[in-house]
Amino acid sequence: MVSENDVLHIAKLADIGIAMSELGEFTEQFNAILGYFNILDNLTTDGDFDCPLVNVFREDKVGIPLSQKKALANSHNPENGYIRAPRVI
Template sequence: MSNATQGMDVGYVAHLARLELTAEETALFQGQLDQILHYVEQLNALDVAGVEPTAHAIPVYNVFRPDEVGRSLDHDDVIANAPSAANGQFRVPKIIDQ
């Protein structure tokens, strides 16, 4: 967590999160987030060696559903929600292979 003191590269992280920020937003968030990360550093004081992480609030396992076909949505409802559609499909700007 020592990295935190160097501060976060807000611009880079915002790009990872696909958020275009203005220069003002970047500057504002930079200060606020650095302050929050500084606060979070109090966790450094804790020794958690040997402690299991908690990912779920309740210990439950093996929740399955049978492989049985259920109802799909009405196609018209699906397309009605699309900001842009053509030929019953969602239209997007040209996808370049990543």
């Protein structure tokens, strides 16, 4: 069972705000969904994955990227060609 405090902890990890008025319902739904997932407890997880992995990296080639102006077009108050973010400390 996941408690309301667990949900608040996960919300903090994910930077997702939850209103206190939503917390009870979120926790209840969380537990119903996680309860359903318990069917996977019946699975044994011996053996390796057989998904073949292929290297998709290519040689570095200079291409034509988005211009700085276009890359910044959707950001708020860019400064001297940089994106501004909230303060860290």
